[in-house]
Amino acid sequence: MGRISPFDTENATATGNAQKPILAPELAVSEWFNTPTALMLSGLRGRPIFLHSFQLLCPGCVSEALPQVKRIERAFGNTELQVIGIHTVFEHHAAMTPVTLRAFLHEYRISSPVAVDMTDETSDIPVTMQRFGMRGTPSSILIGRDGAILSHVFGVEDDLVLGARIAMALNAAPPVTQEKSGTGDGCADGRCDVPAGTMAAGR
Secondary structure (H helix, E strand, C coil): CCEECCCCHHHHHHCCCCCCCCECCCCCEEEEECCCCCCCCHHHCCCCEEEEEECCCCHHHHHHHHHHHHHHHHHCCCCCCEEEEEECCCCCCCCCCHHHHHHHHHHCCCCCCEEEECCECCECCCHHHHHHCCCCCCEEEEECCCCEEEEEEECCCCHHHHHHHHHHHHHCCCCCCCCCCCCCCCEECCEECCCCCHHHHCC
16 A cells, blocks of 8 residues: 655545645656657646656565556546656666666557656656656656646555555546636736836836
């Protein structure tokens, strides 16, 4: 059973510490595999996203997490769920290069998009891993249609629990897009803001 991160909004609600929804930060990626174009979380808004973090030399990732990812791909392959892997290397950097990762993905038949987390020149912890506050690998993050983090787990969650989370995310209504009203810049919801600097310029 995985351990729930403090970033898990569902866990916070269950314990009585309700928080406002936390929007998922954007991925910082140096290279992509299994996708013809780079993906952005903001560009996938409206679809649930299952983001899983792994290292190819992490025993728990190889024996438990990645097999679970393949089961998710089979179970939800015909739905709107977008599965994205991110290779978050924070140890043994010389051994886990993109070249090695490419061979690994082929050998383990990982077909969903996989990103290489961008390195941080000032830290062993890569950038996306820092942004999401991941505590290690494997980690998984479920992101709702509105871009908010629904769950954030360190370890491998039970299949039934994770499947139920994903099903709930898929059943959620798509986010409502509010159209701006008015014709001028800075006008929305029947109100128009004075452009920055206008009042000062008129003094």
